[in-house]
Amino acid sequence: MRLEELQWFVTLAETEHVTVAAAELRVSQPTLSRALARFEEQAGTPLFDRVNRRLRLNAYGQIMLEHARRSIAEMQSAGDRIAALRNPDSGRVRLAFLHSLASWYVPEQLRRFRDAVPGVGFDLFQGPAHEITDRVLTGRADLAITAPRPDDCDFTWRRLYVERLCLAVPPGHRLAARTRMRLSAAAGEPFVALAEQYGLRQVTDELCAEEGLTPDIVFEATEIPTMEGLVAAGFGVAVVPVPRDDTGSAKTVHVALTNGGAKREVGLVWERDRPLSPPARRFSDFLVTAEQP
Structure with a gap:
């Protein structure tokens, strides 16, 4: 399989549409379709399911996509390493x-x-x-x-470096006047958190487990600024990194956590x-x- 055809396959797998992929790659649809047929012949199995004139990447195609991306990345890395050896700077x-x-x-x-x-x-x-x-x-x-x-x-x-964590609360909250606290002081509060697969959420869950807390998570965000915004709006409290002087939200209060595990590497x-x-x-x-x- 040529590197060019690997790149074509990746684009086709990401778009799942011959017309869109051909336009993005700047090749004709028949050329792309013939390349896909050759690709599937070499693989020994269809890599897409044909559904109502659309393509759907199947389980075989998912495996091929993983290895195609890795192969392309390795070739790009080889080119980068050769260029760097010729000029390390x-x-x-x-x-x-x-x-x-x-x-x-x-x-x-x-x-x-x-x-x-x-x-x-x-x-x-x-x-x-x-x-x-x-x-x-x-x-x-x-x-x-x-x-x-x-x-x-x-x-x-x-x-x-090690980043300390704190509890973000709305102004006027019952905990807002504190300078330091254990997370257990937030028992019974609604929490805003990141989704379960996020690293900060895993640290937060571990902190809560150590304190015997089962937090009532009212919203799962995908970014910390969203968490801060919802805390400011009164939706709940949140475990966040101690803000930098120039990046912290002025609409929330940050209370230092004294738990030994209130940090992330x-x-x-x-x-x-x-x-x-x-x-x-x-x-x-x-x-x-x-x-x-």
């Missing part, structure tokens, strides 16, 4: 990072690194922990800045068995040795 780093680090930590580290090594470029992706670690495992990202530490043994982990991960390209290695060394917040 150039090349690109594919970096994934948490939403909650997008407003301060990641931009600041990128600025400082690019001041020192201006020839290295970045392809950036922000998202929740489960998505960015998946991008590393499938070869779509070289490095990820995430929290908490993944359980998967396929990763190499380097801790960058922010760290850098990459796939254990995939060598980092020279620019990715240089950036990872920079982050690990940089002065941390």
Whole structure:
């Protein structure tokens, strides 16, 4: 299978529509259809179910999509590594990072690194922990800045810093006048939280379990600013990272949590068995040795 046809298959699998995929790839529909037929012949089975003139990726196609993405990523990585060997101060780093680090930590580290090594470029992706670690495992990202530490043994982990957690409450709330508290003081309060697959939610659940709390979660958000906004609107309280001086919401009050586990480790991960390209290695060394917040 040619690399070009692998790329065509990935686009077709993502769009599940020959016309849309052909337009995106700038090839004719008959050319794409013939390529798909060859692809399925080599695979030995249909990769799509045909439903009302539409394509639906089937279980065989899902397996092929996973490996096609990995193959494309490996070839791109090979090209990047060759380019970097020819010029160690150039090349690109594919970096994934948490939403909650997008407003301060990641931009600041990128600025400082690019001041020192201006020839290295970045392809950036922000998202929740489960998505960015998946991008590393499938070869779509070289490095990820995430929290908490993944359980998967396929990763190499380097801790960058520890982030303290606090309880966000609305102004005028019964807990708003406190400066410090254990999470148990919020017993009986409605909670706003992230969805279960998010790293911060897992830390929150562990804190609640240690305190013997079964929180009444009234809303599951996908980003911390949404949580803060709903807390400000009086929907409930939320466990969030202690805000930076310039990023905290003025509409919520943040009360420090004294629980020993009220923290999350922010760290850098990459796939254990995939060598980092020279620019990715240089950036990872920079982050690990940089002065941390």
